[in-house]
Amino acid sequence: MKITEQEVRYVADLANLRLTNAEVARLRKDMDHILEHMDKLNELDTSTVEPMAQVLYDAGETAALRDDSERPTLSNEAALANAPVSGAGCFKVPLVIER
Amino acid sequence: MHPASLTVQRVREGLAARRFSAVELAAEALRFAEAENPKTNAYLHFCPERALEAARQVDQRLARGEDPGALGGVPFALKDVILTKGVRTTAGSRLLAHFIPPYDATAVTLLEQAGAVILGKTNCDEFAMGSSNENSAFGPVRNPVALDRVAGGSSGGSAAAVAQGTAVAALGTDTGGSVRQPASFCGVVGVTPTYGRASRYGLIAFASSLDHVGLLARNVKDAAVTLQVLAGRDEMDSTTAFAPVPDYAGRLDGDVRGVRVGLPKEYFSGLPGETGDLMQRGIRALGRLGCQVSEISLPVTDYAVACYYIICTAEASSNLARYDGVHYTTRSKDPENLIDLYRSTRGEGFGAECKRRIMLGTYVLSAGYYDAYYLKAQKVRALIARDISRAFEEVDVIIAPVSPFPAFRLGEKIDDPLEMYLSDIYTITASLAGIPCMSVPCGRTPAGLPVGMQILARHFDEAGMLKLAHAFERAGGADA
Numbered sequence: 001m002k003i004t005e006q007e008v009r010y011v012a013d014l015a016n017l018r019l020t021n022a023e024v025a026r027l028r029k030d031m032d033h034i035l036e037h038m039d040k041l042n043e044l045d046t047s048t049v050e051p052m053a054q055v056l057y058d059a060g061e062t063a064a065l066r067d068d069s070e071r072p073t074l075s076n077e078a079a080l081a082n083a084p085v086s087g088a089g090c091f092k093v094p095l096v097i098e099r
Numbered sequence: 100m101h102p103a104s105l106t107v108q109r110v111r112e113g114l115a116a117r118r119f120s121a122v123e124l125a126a127e128a129l130r131f132a133e134a135e136n137p138k139t140n141a142y143l144h145f146c147p148e149r150a151l152e153a154a155r156q157v158d159q160r161l162a163r164g165e166d167p168g169a170l171g172g173v174p175f176a177l178k179d180v181i182l183t184k185g186v187r188t189t190a191g192s193r194l195l196a197h198f199i200p201p202y203d204a205t206a207v208t209l210l211e212q213a214g215a216v217i218l219g220k221t222n223c224d225e226f227a228m229g230s231s232n233e234n235s236a237f238g239p240v241r242n243p244v245a246l247d248r249v250a251g252g253s254s255g256g257s258a259a260a261v262a263q264g265t266a267v268a269a270l271g272t273d274t275g276g277s278v279r280q281p282a283s284f285c286g287v288v289g290v291t292p293t294y295g296r297a298s299r300y301g302l303i304a305f306a307s308s309l310d311h312v313g314l315l316a317r318n319v320k321d322a323a324v325t326l327q328v329l330a331g332r333d334e335m336d337s338t339t340a341f342a343p344v345p346d347y348a349g350r351l352d353g354d355v356r357g358v359r360v361g362l363p364k365e366y367f368s369g370l371p372g373e374t375g376d377l378m379q380r381g382i383r384a385l386g387r388l389g390c391q392v393s394e395i396s397l398p399v400t401d402y403a404v405a406c407y408y409i410i411c412t413a414e415a416s417s418n419l420a421r422y423d424g425v426h427y428t429t430r431s432k433d434p435e436n437l438i439d440l441y442r443s444t445r446g447e448g449f450g451a452e453c454k455r456r457i458m459l460g461t462y463v464l465s466a467g468y469y470d471a472y473y474l475k476a477q478k479v480r481a482l483i484a485r486d487i488s489r490a491f492e493e494v495d496v497i498i499a500p501v502s503p504f505p506a507f508r509l510g511e512k513i514d515d516p517l518e519m520y521l522s523d524i525y526t527i528t529a530s531l532a533g534i535p536c537m538s539v540p541c542g543r544t545p546a547g548l549p550v551g552m553q554i555l556a557r558h559f560d561e562a563g564m565l566k567l568a569h570a571f572e573r574a575g576g577a578d579a
Binding site: 001005014015018026032041046063078079082091094095 | 124197198199201202293294295308315333334335337338340341342375388399401402404406407408416420422424425426427428429430434435436437439441442443445446447449451454455458461462463465468474475476477478479480481484516517520528538558559
């Protein structure tokens, strides 16, 4: 077995996901199955291979940098327009620090 | 003028001959799409005001004697992971059910500058995660060719709309096959350009090193004209390339004699019957067009699914962390504290497939597992890219199936996530290597289900890829 229900709950906490007991059981089974398949990669010798994080193609060293010039950004009003709760120009969340 | 029979070229001719105005076409296309949509659930919502305004502008250009634009008046659909200012964009998720973007994706701006008329937003798997469009919070898409079957995913709504005739062309996104596979299942053309060829600014991110904007069209020429509009450097997307953009449509004609076509032996050895038969007929048709067909090898193929699903879930777990109940999602009711707000919002908001991928991605990035899974997968990705570079030393294009099978029945594969992942085997290699790829209709199974043929080309050789697809299409596909 690759993963236990306890580990599933630990990972869910890392991912900030609340799961029901039924979801934990189902995910344990699915993840076990999928991770077992992923272990297949160990058959390949990659000791001399550099990891590939991004597709690369020829370009100048600083090609992706634009001029550092001022430009309009999203207004405060537009940025808050989709917030479930906002006020005084800010996103509102439950109290974090007790006074 | 019937919307379902239109192409980009016919719209252009119709407008030029004054057979209809852009506003008349937009109104008729909207009426037709809204009436037909309940059959497939391809569109999630329409944006008639925006469509009619865009059409009015096309008519004004025409009235002034100006060119209406390469896509002037053409009814378009957009996958609902592509941001549209002022028009709801849900990514197929309950979390974004009410999200109204404050800006347009670059692809949307470019389409509208070229005169396209955006009718509405199309259904997709939640956050573009899925191969059947059954992971949408707003119900699955039905395949217009066979309504009891899936349209494919994740751009299932866009493919279905183009196949159903409720859009002339559409944008989708492709991370591991999400444009090509639904195009194959619905019998339309689906194109994914080179990583960096077209701007992704304003696409809702799933896996950033793999996400592409792509397109679906009724024929290769329409696809070439649309790609022309989308391709190029965008200051708002630092991953876009500076490489010059050739004239795709202008290079479609001409013969393809001598084009070296490679068939990966790993792809064809285990290919099941109906799809295998059609592919063999398609390959013979390429031979008759004068292509030099030879067998090649992509030795790392067996490892591609594992590699892809480690990388894409890792990136997804990071990208989806932003849906937290604070900034622009729905929020869980009465949270006890901030952490509880995050956890219950996400637990209630994400569907089963997104949760599975967030969990896998978090696991493979977590302490103790990073090297064994994530770093290992990045190294295997380099081996897969090397396989592809070596293959392109011998051949000009690679021909592959898109999917091991044609469109399957709704519900048929939903209970086995690994089996669903494994069905992406033929599409993910191009995604990992970042090369351009497309699905072009190859023919139909005896039961009438469409099957696409996949064409893969070298980085930035969209022109060569489209030219071969055009020759194949003109010759009648596998039925030639």
